[in-house]
Amino acid sequence: MKCTVCKGPAVIDVRRHNANFCAEHFLRLCRDQVAKAIKDFTMLQPGERALVAVSGGKDSLAVWDILLELGYQADGLYLGLGIGDYSDTSGTFARAFATERDLTLVEVDLPTDHGFDIPTGARAARRAPCSACGLSKRHLFDDAARRGGYDVVVTGHNLDDEAAVLFGNVLHWQADYLGRQLPVLPARDGFPRKVKPLVRLGERETAAYCVLRGIDYIVEECPMAAGNKHLGYKAALNAVEATSPGTKHDFYFGFLDRASHRFAADAGAEREELRPCATCGAPTTGEVCAFCRLVERAAVPVALGRRR
């Protein structure tokens, strides 16, 4: 197999591009795809301070590395979610990446700072673990960005993530979610701007980027995610992609080009009702935000557990 660009030995094929790449040209492809996403969707401006949500996994470390390679100023934010050994290990990878490159990594620890962990919080709130985790992460990303004076929060969502979320939202016609499923969410009502520079890269590509750049990341899957709906949507889309490469790209970018604007009003309707949370001041549709309600329910069982 030869590199489509230089005809040297290839290390990876990217079927949706109908192309093979050597290490050098694959890394260039990844950087070019991220640069194109940033430019096409006006994600970042030179001189802005970005806060990258870092999990210790391939996507967040890849996007942090690529942003730095492209010359952007980017610090990291690691959230300790209290998911047993998984959180301990993922934190080790995030810290090692930052230390080896002399980068700033902001850390927030859910059990220490808010009195509960994700497994306990999910049980107490009777939510699926991924739901409690997502809610906590979104709140804490926004909060850390506001406190640190960052212009933008960067997440490692890739093309596979976005296509799978879109698939789920379409299957259930979640019009408000469809209205918000954009690669850039502008700053508004106390929320910082959020951007997803990896939307033009699949997760096989972000993993390959890390291997070729020598970036160590946590390979093990989060134990809370096993069997979740998101993985099922990815499996369904990958089955289609296997016989029709490029389908995920066409699905997601076709939505952005042709359908996304049709749902803008559904997302906007909810935003008009935002007001400050009575407990923490974060923008919310209710009197108390969903994260503070989760803390109220979840923090007590953890505290009792610790006293025993």
Add this chain to the structure above:
Amino acid sequence: MKVLLRNPRRELEVEGPVRVHALLQRLDVPRETVLVIVGDTLVPGDALLDDADVVEIRPVISGGAA
């Protein structure tokens, strides 16, 4: 050759020589869901693996949607 699989982590002994895509087919692993790594670098689908290789089949699918 020694083949390392993840999630769950396990090791297999597979007789070589065998090409990467044939190994994945034999193990019923869809090629788009993994990287194949020998030493510290990626190997493409047409690479020939032999008995001396230590091969990692690394999954790339993550479950978090948030």
